[in-house]
Amino acid sequence: MAFLQEGRIFGLLVLIYIFAAIIYFVDRSSKGRVPRLRRVPGLEMVDEAIGRATEMGRPVFVSHGIASLTSSTTGPQTIAGLGVLSYVAEKCAEVGTKINVPVRRVTIWPIAVEICETGYKKAGKTEDFDVTDQVRFLSSNQFGFSSNYMGWMWRERAAANIMIGAYWAESLQLAETGTRVGAMQIAGTAQTSQIPFFIAACDYCLIGEEIYAAGAYLSKDAEMIGSLAGQDMGKLLAIALIVLGTLIVTAGSDILTRLLSF
Amino acid sequence: MSWYRRIEVPIILTAVCCIFQLVPYFVKVPGWQTAAEQMIDWDSVMETFATFLGFITLLMLHGRMVSQRREGWPFSAWILVTMVVYTIIGIPLKSIGLGKGTALFEDIRMYVLTPLSSAMYASLGFWIASAAYRAFRARTTEAAVLLISGTIVMLANAPVGTSLWGGFAPLKDWIFDVPNMATMRGVVIGAALGALALGVRTLMGKERGYLRGGGG
Numbered sequence: 044m045a046f047l048q049e050g051r052i053f054g055l056l057v058l059i060y061i062f063a064a065i066i067y068f069v070d071r072s073s074k075g076r077v078p079r080l081r082r083v084p085g086l087e088m089v090d091e092a093i094g095r096a097t098e099m100g101r102p103v104f105v106s107h108g109i110a111s112l113t114s115s116t117t118g119p120q121t122i123a124g125l126g127v128l129s130y131v132a133e134k135c136a137e138v139g140t141k142i143n144v145p146v147r148r149v150t151i152w153p154i155a156v157e158i159c160e161t162g163y164k165k166a167g168k169t170e171d172f173d174v175t176d177q178v179r180f181l182s183s184n185q186f187g188f189s190s191n192y193m194g195w196m197w198r199e200r201a202a203a204n205i206m207i208g209a210y211w212a213e214s215l216q217l218a219e220t221g222t223r224v225g226a227m228q229i230a231g232t233a234q235t236s237q238i239p240f241f242i243a244a245c246d247y248c249l250i251g252e253e254i255y256a257a258g259a260y261l262s263k264d265a266e267m268i269g270s271l272a273g274q275d276m277g278k279l280l281a282i283a284l285i286v287l288g289t290l291i292v293t294a295g296s297d298i299l300t301r302l303l304s305f
Numbered sequence: 306m307s308w309y310r311r312i313e314v315p316i317i318l319t320a321v322c323c324i325f326q327l328v329p330y331f332v333k334v335p336g337w338q339t340a341a342e343q344m345i346d347w348d349s350v351m352e353t354f355a356t357f358l359g360f361i362t363l364l365m366l367h368g369r370m371v372s373q374r375r376e377g378w379p380f381s382a383w384i385l386v387t388m389v390v391y392t393i394i395g396i397p398l399k400s401i402g403l404g405k406g407t408a409l410f411e412d413i414r415m416y417v418l419t420p421l422s423s424a425m426y427a428s429l430g431f432w433i434a435s436a437a438y439r440a441f442r443a444r445t446t447e448a449a450v451l452l453i454s455g456t457i458v459m460l461a462n463a464p465v466g467t468s469l470w471g472g473f474a475p476l477k478d479w480i481f482d483v484p485n486m487a488t489m490r491g492v493v494i495g496a497a498l499g500a501l502a503l504g505v506r507t508l509m510g511k512e513r514g515y516l517r518g519g520g521g
Binding site: 046047048052054055062066069111113122125127128153176179183184185186189190198218222233235244251252253256262264267273 | 330331332333334345348351352355356358359362363365366369376377380418421422425426428429432433435436437439440489492493494495496498499500501502503504505506507509511512514515
């Protein structure tokens with residue numbers, strides 16, 4: 044085991060276990076045995092929010108957070124947010140509702156543009172998409188971004204505001220502005236310090252892991268849904284380790300602690 | 306379709322980069338760790354190059370806002386002016402007092418940008434008050450629990466609360482250390498597993514939402 048990094052062997056085993064579980068469930072789903080997903084009200088309401096905006100003739104704002112794609116902790120949240128953007132862009136293009144995308148990271152701007160462009164292409168309405176006006180790089184400064192986002196929502200009287208991704212202090216500013224302009228708000232983040240703000244200010248809130256399931260939930264892709272069942276195997280392992288750890292530590296042994304740091 | 310426009314290209318690139326970062330975290334391979342760290346530095350290089358793209362998009366957007374006299378156009382004009390002026394001030398020509406680190410550049414940052422950012426951050430207090438006003442209405446059992454625990458925490462943090470009853474502080478500590486901590490740990494474990502599963506899906510090319518709207 045000399046070729047393995049010390050203290051990370053247990054982590055590697057857990058990773059292999061979760062990887063194997065996901066592959067197994069993805070394969071099972073591709074053969075037609077798709078696991079049942081529990082209802083996530085926030086994601087159910089995405090279509091409702093787009094419909095409401097269509098009736099009101101006002102735009103839908105979709106934000107994927109302010110984190111970059113490359114951070115190991117917040118990058119996955121941005122990917123999840125872009126997955127939701129992909130779905131909303133296509134739906135908005137289909138029904139002819141304007142979608143506005145505020146961007147903080149300039150490296151993500153071309154990705155957001157391409158996602159929206161593809162959504163409009165799929166709906167056969169390429170001419171309705173205005174890159175400069177609809178996907179805006181606002182500012183790389185955190186509060187420069189938030190003040191610009193707030194002003195944009197206010198001027199265009201957003202009918203819906205969907206925020207899925209990593210947010211920090213600006214979360215409440217954005218959510219409160221959305222409330223003031225009367226937007227239907229769906230927000231989600233894995234940033235534990237911001238979840239209470241979203242719960243307090245938004246109509247629907249996705250908590251933690253729910254945002255990572257958004258892509259699978261909205262696309263209804265069998266293989267992606269299968270991967271969520273694989274993820275649940277990891278959760279079962281975590282629960283088992285917590286229960287076992289509690290009992291073992293209560294009994295005065297540190298065997299599990301040593302095993303985890305193996 | 307050109308080969309480089311095919312959806313498989315970014316999927317393969319993502320997978321290769323993921324594996325390149327993942328392997329040295331678990332396996333000791335001489336030189337690989339350094340290579341992986343250097344690869345992360347590429348991100349900073351790309352971000353720096355992309356700044357120019359940001360400049361162009363801002364110029365296009367706000368130029369249009371001003372020329373069409375759209376609502377709020379004076380703000381757009383102000384953005385254009387400050388952007389151009391600050392870019393000129395940032396040109397590295399120290400002999401004439403321009404560039405990063407010079408008095409003019411640093412003073413603008415220190416006495417304009419920093420106070421503006423601080424003011425925005427400070428405004429959060431008011432946003433919290435208005436959000437709390439709506440959230441703290443005991444219409445359901447959950448909202449009632451939130452109202453009670455929120456009131457205890459506020460009273461424990463305010464001098465008037467602890468002077469009224471000394472028990473608020475330990476009660477607040479208990480709320481933070483027991484129910485709050487347990488919930489947060491549950492959320493963190495769930496989120497970590499969710500991120501891991503998303504990573505695996507991305508590695509396998511199953512998660513395609515971020516790629517050209519899911520492919521095509």
